[in-house]
Amino acid sequence: MAYFDKVWTDEFISAGSQIIQRPHQNNGHPLLQQGYLGNKLFFGGTETATQSPGYKEGAVVSAKELVKKVKL
Numbered sequence: 001m002a003y004f005d006k007v008w009t010d011e012f013i014s015a016g017s018q019i020i021q022r023p024h025q026n027n028g029h030p031l032l033q034q035g036y037l038g039n040k041l042f043f044g045g046t047e048t049a050t051q052s053p054g055y056k057e058g059a060v061v062s063a064k065e066l067v068k069k070v071k072l
């Protein structure tokens with residue numbers, strides 16, 4: 001019945017009214033490095049990595065860090 005097209009790089013957005021987080025904004029955030037529920041819950045995956053987050057290398061970095069944490 002209707003079609004709406006949105007150009008996400010329009011003036012509203014490019015003027016600084018960012019409504020979508022740019023990629024990799026919170027990658028490696030300190031809150032993602034902590035253990036929760038008495039160190040029974042940890043976050044992993046490339047988005048949690050402090051190096052190369054968002055990439056395959058970040059997934060490996062994150063996995064290595066997780067192994068250290070669960071071995072404590």
Ligand SMILES: Cc1cc2nc3c(=O)[nH]c(=O)nc-3n(C[C@H](O)[C@H](O)[C@H](O)COP(=O)(O)OP(=O)(O)OC[C@H]3O[C@@H](n4cnc5c(N)ncnc54)[C@H](O)[C@@H]3O)c2cc1C
Pocket residue numbers: 044045046047054055056057058059
């Ligand atoms: C199109 C595209 C191109 C890319 N190109 C590159 C590139 O050229 N170079 C590069 O370095 N990186 C690239 N990346 C990024 C790279 O693929 C990722 O950073 C990496 O695969 C992330 O690994 P991960 O182990 O953190 O997560 P993932 O690979 O996403 O693995 C997560 C796994 O968890 C599983 N899962 C999810 N929810 C549950 C659940 N509830 N229970 C059980 N399992 C679950 C999923 O099925 C998946 O197998 C690309 C990504 C995309 C999408």
